[in-house]
Amino acid sequence: MVLKIFFPQCCNKADSGLLVGRWIPGQNSAVVLAVIHYPFIPGQVKQYIHQVECVCVSVNGKLVQQEKELKEDGGGEKGGTKRGGGEKEVEGEEGGGEKDKVIFIHYEQRKVMLSQLHPIDNGVPDPQTESQLPQVTTYVLSVFGTVCQSEPLFFLDKYDDGPVKMTHWQSEGREGSIIVELMKQASTPVCLLTTWMLTLWTSLCSSRILNMRPMRFISSKLSTCLQLSYRTEHLQTVCSPTRATAHNHFMRKANIFVSFFVDVSLGLLLVSWMYRENRIGKLANTLVPAADHVAKELEELLQWLMGAPAGLKMNRALDQVLGRFFLYHIHLWISYIHLMSPFIEMILWYVGLSACLGLTFALSLLSDITALLTFHIYCFYVYGARLYCMTVYGLSSLWRLFRGKKWNVLRQRVDSCSYDLDQLFIGTLLFTILLFLLPTTALYYLVFTLLRLVVVMFQGVLHLSVDFINSFPLFAMGLRLFRSYRLAEGVKFRVLCEEPGTPLHLMMDINPLKVSSVVQTYRTPTYSCYPKDSWLALCKKLFLGELIYPWRHKTTKID
Amino acid sequence: MQNGDQHYSMEDETYTDIDGKAISLECQSHSGFCREFTVSSAKVSIGRVMAYTCAVWLSAYIIFFVTENTAVLSSAIIITLVGMMVHIHFVKVDHETLLIIGSLGVQVSSSYASGRESTDFIEMGKIKDIVINEAIHMVRKIKDMVINEAIHMVRKIKDIVINEAIHMQTVIYYLCILLKDPSDPEAVSSVVPLFQSSKPRLNCLVKVYKSCQEILAKC
Numbered sequence: 001m002v003l004k005i006f007f008p009q010c011c012n013k014a015d016s017g018l019l020v021g022r023w024i025p026g027q028n029s030a031v032v033l034a035v036i037h038y039p040f041i042p043g044q045v046k047q048y049i050h051q052v053e054c055v056c057v058s059v060n061g062k063l064v065q066q067e068k069e070l071k072e073d074g075g076g077e078k079g080g081t082k083r084g085g086g087e088k089e090v091e092g093e094e095g096g097g098e099k100d101k102v103i104f105i106h107y108e109q110r111k112v113m114l115s116q117l118h119p120i121d122n123g124v125p126d127p128q129t130e131s132q133l134p135q136v137t138t139y140v141l142s143v144f145g146t147v148c149q150s151e152p153l154f155f156l157d158k159y160d161d162g163p164v165k166m167t168h169w170q171s172e173g174r175e176g177s178i179i180v181e182l183m184k185q186a187s188t189p190v191c192l193l194t195t196w197m198l199t200l201w202t203s204l205c206s207s208r209i210l211n212m213r214p215m216r217f218i219s220s221k222l223s224t225c226l227q228l229s230y231r232t233e234h235l236q237t238v239c240s241p242t243r244a245t246a247h248n249h250f251m252r253k254a255n256i257f258v259s260f261f262v263d264v265s266l267g268l269l270l271v272s273w274m275y276r277e278n279r280i281g282k283l284a285n286t287l288v289p290a291a292d293h294v295a296k297e298l299e300e301l302l303q304w305l306m307g308a309p310a311g312l313k314m315n316r317a318l319d320q321v322l323g324r325f326f327l328y329h330i331h332l333w334i335s336y337i338h339l340m341s342p343f344i345e346m347i348l349w350y351v352g353l354s355a356c357l358g359l360t361f362a363l364s365l366l367s368d369i370t371a372l373l374t375f376h377i378y379c380f381y382v383y384g385a386r387l388y389c390m391t392v393y394g395l396s397s398l399w400r401l402f403r404g405k406k407w408n409v410l411r412q413r414v415d416s417c418s419y420d421l422d423q424l425f426i427g428t429l430l431f432t433i434l435l436f437l438l439p440t441t442a443l444y445y446l447v448f449t450l451l452r453l454v455v456v457m458f459q460g461v462l463h464l465s466v467d468f469i470n471s472f473p474l475f476a477m478g479l480r481l482f483r484s485y486r487l488a489e490g491v492k493f494r495v496l497c498e499e500p501g502t503p504l505h506l507m508m509d510i511n512p513l514k515v516s517s518v519v520q521t522y523r524t525p526t527y528s529c530y531p532k533d534s535w536l537a538l539c540k541k542l543f544l545g546e547l548i549y550p551w552r553h554k555t556t557k558i559d
Numbered sequence: 560m561q562n563g564d565q566h567y568s569m570e571d572e573t574y575t576d577i578d579g580k581a582i583s584l585e586c587q588s589h590s591g592f593c594r595e596f597t598v599s600s601a602k603v604s605i606g607r608v609m610a611y612t613c614a615v616w617l618s619a620y621i622i623f624f625v626t627e628n629t630a631v632l633s634s635a636i637i638i639t640l641v642g643m644m645v646h647i648h649f650v651k652v653d654h655e656t657l658l659i660i661g662s663l664g665v666q667v668s669s670s671y672a673s674g675r676e677s678t679d680f681i682e683m684g685k686i687k688d689i690v691i692n693e694a695i696h697m698v699r700k701i702k703d704m705v706i707n708e709a710i711h712m713v714r715k716i717k718d719i720v721i722n723e724a725i726h727m728q729t730v731i732y733y734l735c736i737l738l739k740d741p742s743d744p745e746a747v748s749s750v751v752p753l754f755q756s757s758k759p760r761l762n763c764l765v766k767v768y769k770s771c772q773e774i775l776a777k778c
Contacts, residue, residue, distance in 0.1 A: 002592060002662040002778060028662075103593075103663065139664075139682045492678040493658065493666055495589050504590040506660070511678055 003102045004029035006143060006508070008109035011035045014167040020049065020153070022146050027139055031146045033109075033153055034168035049153075102503035106496070108510075109169035111485040112147045113154075115510050116247050118489055118521065140491050194239040198232060205229075223364040224354075227466065230527060231358070234260065251522055254475040259524070263358035263469060270362055271355050280352050284345035288337060291373060295334045298376075302326050305444065314440045322387075322444055326380055333376045360466045367462040374455045381452035382547065388445035389545030391434055398431035445545065473522035477515075484512035576600070576758040577731050584763050592661030592774050596767050598757040599654035603647065603672055615639050647672040652756035659771055661778035665689075665736060667753060679751075683778070687739040687747055689771045691732050691764050732761045734768060 006021075006029065014035045021032035036045060119141060154170045219225040234256045244250040274280050306323035308314070355362035371378075400406060401424070406417035419427070479486050488510045496505040513521075532549070533541065541548050576582050580601050587595040619635030651672040658666040665686060668678040733752050740748035754764075 004663060103660070105663075139684055140680075490680050492668070492680055493660065493663075495593065495595065495658070504593050504660075506663075511680065 001028040004105060005102065006031040006105045006107055008032060008034075008169065009106050010109055010169050011167055012106075017167070018045070020166070022150070024139075024142055024146065027142070029143075031143055033147065033150050034166040036166050104503055104505045105493070105508050106505065107508040108485075109147065111510050112144060113151075113169060114483075115144070115485050115488040117141060117144050118487065118513055118517070120489070188241065191239045191241050194235065195241065198236050198239065202232060202236075205232075222368050223463065223466075224361060224368050226527065227360055227364045228357075230470070231260070231360075234524075251473070251476055252524065255473040255522060255524055258475040258478070259469065259472065260358070262474060263360055264356070266359040267355045267357060267362055270359060271353065274352060274355075280349055281345055284348045287344055287348070287373075288341045291337045292334065294373075295330050295337075295376075298330055299327060301447065302330075305447065309443065312439065312443065314443070315437055318437055318440045322440070326383075329376060329379065360469050363462050363466045363469075367459050367466075370455065370459060370462075377448070377451050377455060381448045384441075384445040384448040385545050385547055388441050391438055391441050392545050395431065395434050395438065398427050398434065401427040402431055449542065467526055471524045471526045473519060473524065476518050476522035480512060480515060480518045485510040487513040487518060489513040489517065574759055574763045577729070577760060578758070582757055582759055582763070584759065584766070586766070586770065592777055594659050594770050594774060596657045596659075596770070597654050598656075598754050598759055598763070600652060600757045602653070603651055608643070612639055644673075648675060655754050655757050657753060657767065657771075659774050661774045667736075667751070669756065681736060681738070681751065685738050685741070686775075687737040687744075689734065689736050689768065689775065691761070691768055692735050692750075692752075694731050694733065695729075731758070732764055733758070734764045 004027070011032070011034070015037050017035040017037040018040070019032050020034050020036055021030050023030050117140070119138060153166075154168050238253050238257050238260070244253050274283075302323050305314075306319050351365065352362075354365065397407065400414065401419060404416060404419070405414050407413075408415045476487065490511045492509050492511045494507045494509065496507050538548065574582050574584055582601065583599045585597040585599070587597075589595065615635055615638065619631055623629070623631045648671060653670050653672050656666075656668045656670070658668070660666075662683055664680055664682040666678060666680045668676055670676045733754070735753060736751040737747045738749045738751060740746050
């Protein structure tokens with residue numbers, strides 16, 4: 001097998017010294033981690049290496065300043081492998097200077113240290129964390145793992161007064177930032193404070209008063225309350241005082257924090273815009289006339305249905321009954337709205353302030369207000385649907401009677417049955433009546449279902465956008481765009497220019513994760529709003545007159 | 560260019576892809592066990608670009624003439640620009656490269672017309688073999704259905720009709736990498752086809768195949 005040596009780019013310009021690295025068994029490759037400079041005491045070096053408890057660190061090869069000799073020596077020398085504790089020496093293979101059988105692979109140590117590999121596991125990228133043991137260690141994974149596990153080796157560099165002077169990726173200066181350090185210091189008390197407030201809030205929410213049946217029912221229907229509970233959970237995850245060690249947890253926390261931050265800032269922007277020129281007052285003032293307008297349109301629609309809609313001939317009596325029934329409802333609704341109108345501005349003003357908590361709250365609020373204002377449409381839909389449903393069931397059952405069959409509830413199938421004469425007579429009469437009344441009920445049902453569907457679509461769009469804001473991994477996307485080496489799908493190689501007669505030199509770059517994989521892997525799981533039924537099932541339900549609730553909320557996943 | 564590598568492109572033989580368009584193959588041998596093959600497809604032809612643009616704008620002008628709405632014109636411009644950008648960034652492949660490094664792995668990369676590169680590296684430990692596979696490429700034309708019907712109806716002229724029927728389908732060859740399952744080294748877990756956009760013909764594939772087999776045999 002060809003000998004492969006991974007050499008960090010930062011050590012290309014280092015002074016002469018001894019190479020320290022690790023040998024990967026079975027792959028005939030060595031990963032060089034750092035260069036120890038002259039002068040040094042070999043005993044101290046060995047002690048230091050044992051101290052930083054690098055398992056299987058081997059001291060191999062000498063780095064001499066001229067490039068030419070590097071290649072020859074790197075290919076030639078092979079030191080012994082020492083295990084921590086025991087003195088087991090294993091001679092490396094291919095000690096001879098066979099220049100053709102050596103590959104030098106240059107790698108950027110900083111990028112490899114900071115990146116997180118996502119090997120594709122059955123077509124799904126899966127970030128390997130230290131806690132889970134990978135089933136199959138691939139070659140690239142072992143190289144990355146080798147570099148990452150040698151972190152204690154990088155604590156000392158050539159400017160420190162330690163026993164050894166080394167060059168590695170940190171030797172140009174330890175990586176750090178004042179702001180990050182300050183934030184880390186400040187975060188602990190802030191986290192504790194927020195956790196305490198959140199526990200107060202959750203205990204308040206789960207108190208007995210708020211948990212009575214009617215309040216529970218209302219709060220489960222209002223999407224604002226749902227969003228509130230969801231955000232509380234998120235904040236609890238983010239503000240937990242324990243540090244996130246695994247990569248997954250860190251990314252989850254960071255994503256939630258960034259999306260919460262963006263959400264709140266967008267909400268504040270919206271609030272500042274809405275309250276600036278008393279736009280909220282203007283909005284409240286247009287709300288009542290808008291509701292009036294909707295009611296007037298509905299009345300006209302009902303008058304049209306009570307006449308001869310689209311040239312169809314309705315059953316006059318039933319038509320008048322249904323029309324008057326719905327008209328009375330609208331009248332009640334309008335009176336209620338007019339009763340509320342003096343308070344609407346004040347309510348809207350205070351409720352609009354809750355948009356400070358985030359844009360998602362504003363959208364959920366809008367969805368709830370729409371639901372409340374179109375409550376009468378929902379009621380009409382329910383009445384129309386129930387009437388139509390009863391008509392259809394009655395018709396189907398009487399149709400079976402007409403043919404001499406019966407539905408067997410026990411066997412869940414249609415059986416033949418012999419009816420008495422008077423049963424048949426009454427059944428046929430009822431069937432005829434229902435059949436001739438069907439167009440009227442069907443038309444009312446159709447009109448109100450269409451109105452209800454329009455409202456449902458609008459609410460669905462709002463819920464989908466809330467869901468999108470909740471679950472989109474902004475931090476991971478930002479990382480992918482600006483620090484693409486942090487999320488790695490794999491590696492890629494490039495051949496560097498070379499002279500004839502020298503070993504092959506390759507450059508190993510990080511292959512960043514695809515944008516679609518980033519979104520798929522790091523999506524925050526939400527109570528996502530998705531259509532419960534397929535199109536076919538929906539159409540079937542509409543035809544039979546069953547009540548449809550097209551959007552269903554998933555319960556929050558517990559990870 | 561490097562004086563060290565052997566760098567040669569096949570000038571004496573012109574290669575074509577399965578549709579008949581001219582492509583070029585470039586082989587670079589960086590070392591005894593490292594070779595790179597680049598297959599370049601035809602570039603974006605200016606004639607086709609102009610034809611599409613003219614078609615879109617002509618129809619936009621006609622619609623504008625009918626409806627007198629200027630938004631139609633601006634939307635046509637935007638559609639053309641966005642369509643062209645999407646095409647050169649996501650659809651049009653300029654060249655595909657296969658870099659094989661003995662005992663390390665195989666790297667497959669496609670480079671798009673806008674310069675974007677999409678790379679995939681497969682380790683040697685996962686590769687079982689590199690082979691040329693055959694596939695039957697159905698040419699979906701009305702002609703075929705008519706010929707097929709003729710086979711059913713005219714059974715007398717069996718020989719001539721069947722021969723013609725086989726010529727109507729084309730057999731294509733593609734180079735692919737067989738991956739092995741880590742748990743079962745004998746079974747082939749999946750197949751990665753190479754040069755999917757350029758689709759070179761058998762003569763080109765055979766050269767690449769021979770070089771790859773030399774390297775795989777060495778390591």
